[in-house]
Amino acid sequence: MEKPHTRPLPRPLFLNLLQIQMPVGAITSILHRLTGVVLAAGVPLGMFLLWRSLGGEEGFAQVVELLHHRAFQAVVVLLVWALSHHVLAGVRHMLTDINIGSTLHKARRSAWAVNLTAAALALLALGVLP
């Protein structure tokens, strides 16, 4: 018997990010990607400052002095948050690769831990800066 010819229905698409209820793991996953892009944007700045700091006494002093500027401190805190989140979420990801913490309950808990610890480390950086 020949199967009835049916056209596949278009897949439903709903992308209102304000109405989708995302589980905490999804937020951690998206932030892992976002922080990766933020860090990538910070790399040229870091390389420029490394050049400057190794280019002579004057450049070194300038880079140290920069750390006292409010605007630059804000950038540093943002980058510390991004690095903390990216590293912690990355470690979480690799642990899941070897099947550690991959049950739903544990994965939810570790996702919360990543998001909160990264924020705490950013606050710590805020306190440590001159």
Next chain:
Amino acid sequence: MTPHRRPGPTGLPAWLVQRTSAVYMLLFLVALLAFFGWHPLHSYAEWKRWVAHPAISLALALFFAALLAHMWVGLRDVLLDYARPAGLRRALLVLVALGLCTGAASMAWLLALQHV
């Protein structure tokens, strides 16, 4: 579906590059934090001497190699997911690749300068 070649490593190689570079960078960052926690730097001379130490220079060179490889896999994934149409995606991939090569050359030069 027409098969098309994706730029750079995909599948298992990309997975492996992403993880080995991540583990190396993680160890490097932990070592760096521990070291500067014990021996804070106070002057330009100390900073120069530290970077020019052969073991540190080598570790830094490996760090930048890992960083740029990691960035390539990550940024390529992001562009393949979001950049449309194909022309724009290709242009952005070329731009990122050029940027990363420039970064690699720049860091290699900077490290070489510490040893002349």
